[in-house]
Amino acid sequence: ETGVTQSPTHLIKTRGQQVTLRCSSQSGHNTVSWYQQALGQGPQFIFQYYREEENGRGNFPPRFSGLQFPNYSSELNVNALELDDSALYLCASSWTSGNTGELFFGEGSRLTVL
Amino acid sequence: GDSVTQMEGPVTLSEEAFLTINCTYTATGYPSLFWYVQYPGEGLQLLLKATKADDKGSNKGFEATYRKETTSFHLEKGSVQVSDSAVYFCALRRTAGNKLTFGGGTRVLVKP
Numbered sequence: 760e761t762g763v764t765q766s767p768t769h770l771i772k773t774r775g776q777q778v779t780l781r782c783s784s785q786s787g788h789n790t791v792s793w794y795q796q797a798l799g800q801g802p803q804f805i806f807q808y809y810r811e812e813e814n815g816r817g818n819f820p821p822r823f824s825g826l827q828f829p830n831y832s833s834e835l836n837v838n839a840l841e842l843d844d845s846a847l848y849l850c851a852s853s854w855t856s857g858n859t860g861e862l863f864f865g866e867g868s869r870l871t872v873l
Numbered sequence: 874g875d876s877v878t879q880m881e882g883p884v885t886l887s888e889e890a891f892l893t894i895n896c897t898y899t900a901t902g903y904p905s906l907f908w909y910v911q912y913p914g915e916g917l918q919l920l921l922k923a924t925k926a927d928d929k930g931s932n933k934g935f936e937a938t939y940r941k942e943t944t945s946f947h948l949e950k951g952s953v954q955v956s957d958s959a960v961y962f963c964a965l966r967r968t969a970g971n972k973l974t975f976g977g978g979t980r981v982l983v984k985p
Contacts, residue, residue, distance in 0.1 A: 792972070792973075799977075800977055802962070804974070817972065849916065851917075853971055862917075862971065864918070867916060
């Protein structure tokens with residue numbers, strides 16, 4: 760059974776650019792959530808996708824958007840990057856049917872905005 | 874809104890010492906409570922969980938008891954090892970949805 764994989768692991772962008780981060784969910788998981796973890800802080804929920812639809816969103820502006828594909832993999836897109844977007848972005852997958860709240864996290868994509 | 878507060882680190886201990894990390898929460902209803910651990914260079918891993926009041930979660934020698942009356946979920950381990958050095962996150966999940974609300978994390982460093 761493969762775990763959650765994310766790419767790229769590290770990337771550097773400049774303010775105003777756009778970025779796309781990718782996530783492959785753990786085998787058999789149909790729900791993907793994205794989190795932002797600023798340095799020295801706990802992860803913050805960005806949004807969640809289930810059956811290719813966004814079905815939950817945290818307190819993040821519309822320039823944070825996402826996609827989920829039929830194979831349950833997902834993308835996080837951030838437009839008009841700001842310096843404060845520098846963070847570790849974590850993807851997590853789960854089963855919704857069990858609803859135990861147990862999420863399986865990837866190792867993250869570290870974004871630096873200059 | 875929901876929130877989780879945990880003690881700030883870093884916490885530095887000697888091997889075989891007793892570890893406690895305090896965690897309190899604010900949430901309506903009856904959330905599920907979790908401890909996640911982040912080892913250096915790795916992703917978050919679920920350490921233990923409790924889904925209702927008075928439940929005790931346990932794993933790898935760590936324990937935490939869901940205390941509804943004090944809205945707390947303190948993590949304890951009786952004898953830490955160097956390999957327990959990591960960042961520990963307390964989190965809650967409301968009964969609906971899969972959104973987790975995390976605390977700020979506590980870095981633990983265990984010295985031989």
